[in-house]
Amino acid sequence: MIAMLRSEWMKLRRSIVWVVVLIPAILVFAVGWLSGMAEGGGSWRDLLAVVSVVHALLFLPLLVSVLTAFVCRYEHQSGGWKQLLALPVSRYVVYTAKLTMVALLLALIQLLILAALLITGIWQGYAGAIPWGALFASVLGGWAACLPLAALQLFAAMWLQSFAAPVAIGTFFTLPNMLVINSKDFAPYYPWAQPTLAMMPGEQSMSFSAFGIASGTLPIVILVSFVVFYLIGWSYFSRKSV
Amino acid sequence: MLRVLSTEWLKIRRKWIWFLVVLGPLGAVGLQVVNYGLRYDYLMALYADDLWHGLTRNVNIMMLPAMFIGLAILASLTAGIEHQTNAWKQTLALPVSRSSVFVAKFVLTALLLFVSSTLIIIFTIIFGWLLGLEMSPPMTTLLQAAYYPYLAIMPFVALHTGLSTIIANQAVPMTIGIVNMMLATFSLWMPYWMPWIWPHLDNRYDEPLYSVLAGIVTGGLVLLTSLVVFVRKDVR
Numbered sequence: 001m002i003a004m005l006r007s008e009w010m011k012l013r014r015s016i017v018w019v020v021v022l023i024p025a026i027l028v029f030a031v032g033w034l035s036g037m038a039e040g041g042g043s044w045r046d047l048l049a050v051v052s053v054v055h056a057l058l059f060l061p062l063l064v065s066v067l068t069a070f071v072c073r074y075e076h077q078s079g080g081w082k083q084l085l086a087l088p089v090s091r092y093v094v095y096t097a098k099l100t101m102v103a104l105l106l107a108l109i110q111l112l113i114l115a116a117l118l119i120t121g122i123w124q125g126y127a128g129a130i131p132w133g134a135l136f137a138s139v140l141g142g143w144a145a146c147l148p149l150a151a152l153q154l155f156a157a158m159w160l161q162s163f164a165a166p167v168a169i170g171t172f173f174t175l176p177n178m179l180v181i182n183s184k185d186f187a188p189y190y191p192w193a194q195p196t197l198a199m200m201p202g203e204q205s206m207s208f209s210a211f212g213i214a215s216g217t218l219p220i221v222i223l224v225s226f227v228v229f230y231l232i233g234w235s236y237f238s239r240k241s242v
Numbered sequence: 243m244l245r246v247l248s249t250e251w252l253k254i255r256r257k258w259i260w261f262l263v264v265l266g267p268l269g270a271v272g273l274q275v276v277n278y279g280l281r282y283d284y285l286m287a288l289y290a291d292d293l294w295h296g297l298t299r300n301v302n303i304m305m306l307p308a309m310f311i312g313l314a315i316l317a318s319l320t321a322g323i324e325h326q327t328n329a330w331k332q333t334l335a336l337p338v339s340r341s342s343v344f345v346a347k348f349v350l351t352a353l354l355l356f357v358s359s360t361l362i363i364i365f366t367i368i369f370g371w372l373l374g375l376e377m378s379p380p381m382t383t384l385l386q387a388a389y390y391p392y393l394a395i396m397p398f399v400a401l402h403t404g405l406s407t408i409i410a411n412q413a414v415p416m417t418i419g420i421v422n423m424m425l426a427t428f429s430l431w432m433p434y435w436m437p438w439i440w441p442h443l444d445n446r447y448d449e450p451l452y453s454v455l456a457g458i459v460t461g462g463l464v465l466l467t468s469l470v471v472f473v474r475k476d477v478r
Binding site (some may be wrong): 015016017020023028031034054059062063066069070073076077078111161162163164167168171172175176178179183203224 | 258259262265271273275276277280303304307308311312314315318319322328395411412413414416417421423427428466
C-alpha cells in the first residue's frame with residue numbers, strides 16, 4: 001500500500017496539480033480581503049460564512065472532479081491501466097491508493113484555505129481571539145464532506161477515458177447546489193451540498209466547542225453516501241476490463 | 243473549410259458529446275421544474291405580472307454557470323480526440339491549413355453551444371406550457387435571454403478552443419473553466435470592462451447589445467491570438 005502510494009506520488013510530482021491545489025486559497029484570500037474591505041472590517045464568523053459559500057458551494061465539489069480525473073490521467077493515456085494492473089498489486093490497493101491520493105490533495109487544499117483564512121483575519125485585524133476550534137471544525141468538516149464525492153468521481157474518472165467527461169458529471173450534480181442549498185428539507189440529504197453545510201459556521205456563538213459537523217444528519221449522510229459511492233466504484237473497478 | 247468541419251463532425255458522431263449537449267439544458271430547465279414544483283404558489287405570486295419573464299429569469303440563473311463550464315467541457319471534448327490518441331500529427335499532416343483545423347474546432351464548439359442554447363429556449367417553452375402559462379410566449383424575451391449571453395460569452399469559447407488545443411493536459415483548461423465560472427457567478431462587483439460580467443448583460447448604459455458587441459469583438463481578438471499561437475506551435 002505504501003509502495004503504491006509512493007508510485008502515485010511520483011506521478012503527481014512536478015505536475016500542474018500543485019497549482020490547482022493552490023487556487024482555492026488564493027480565491028478565498030481575495031474574497032475575504034474584498035468582503036472585509038466592503039463592510040468596513042469583517043469578523044471571523046462573517047469570513048467563514050462567505051468562504052463556506054464561495055469556496056465550498058461550487059468550487060470545492062468541482063475541484064474534486066478535476067483532482068480525481070487527474071489521478072487517473074496517466075492510466076488513461078496509452079494503456080496505462082494495463083501496465084499498472086499487470087504489476088503484482090491487487091486492484092483493491094490500486095483503487096484505495098488513488099482515493100487516498102485525492103483525499104490527501106483535498107486535505108492540502110483545506111489546509112491552505114485555513115492559512116488563507118488566518119492571514120486574512122490577522123491582517124485585517126479582526127476583533128477577538130482567533131477561534132481555532134471553529135476554523136478547524138469548518139476546514140475539517142469540508143474535507144470530510146468531500147470524501148463521498150471523491151469516491152463517486154473516482155468511479156466516473158476510471159470509467160470514462162476523457163478528462164472532461166467526469167468533470168461534466170461532477171458539474172451536473174454540483175450546479176443544483178445553487179438551488180438545493182436554499183432548501184432546509186433537501187440540502188441535508190444532498191451529498192453535493194454537504195461541503196457547504198459542513199463549512200458553515202454554527203448558529204450559536206463562535207465558541208465552537210463541538211464540531212459543527214458532529215451534529216444532526218450531516219455525519220450520517222456523509223458516512224452513508226461515502227460507503228455507497230465507495231462500493232459502487234470498487235465493484236466497478238474490480239470487474240473493469242482494461 | 244466546410245470539409246474540415248465535416249471531418250470534425252465525424253469525430254464527434256455517436257459520442258457522448260451529444261448526450262451532454264442535451265443534458266445541460268435539460269438539467270437547467272429540469273431544476274426549475276423541481277423549483278416550481280416545490281414553491282409553485284410562491285413563485286407564481288412573485289412573478290404574477292409577467293409569468294414568462296419570471297420563468298426565463300429563473301432558468302437564466304442556472305444557465306450562465308452551466309454555460310461557462312459547458313463551453314470548457316465541449317472545447318475539451320472536441321480537442322480531446324487528438325490529445326487522447328496522440329493524433330495531432332495525423333490531423334495536421336492532412337493537406338489542410340493549420341488555421342482551418344483550428345477554426346473548425348472553434349466553429350464546432352460554438353455550434354454545439356448554440357444547439358444547447360436553442361434547446362434551453364425549447365425546453366423553457368415546453369415547461370411554461372406545462373405550467374399553464376399563456377399559449378403565446380414572449381419570443382423576443384426568450385430569444386434574447388438565450389442568445390445574447392451566448393454571443394457575450396464568445397471570448398471564453400475562443401479562449402477554451404485555444405487552451406484545449408494548445409495544452410495537452412486537459413486539467414488546465416478544465417480548472418480555468420471552473421475558475422471562470424466562479425468569477426462569473428460572483429462577478430456583480432466587477433467593473434463593466436471585465437468579460438466575466440458580459441454574459442449577465444449588465445452594463446452601465448442599460449443596453450444588453452453593448453455587452454453582446456463587446457463579447458463578439460473580444461471573442462474575435464482572442465480567437466485570432468490563439469490561432470497565431472496554435473499555428474506556430476510544435477506538435478507531438
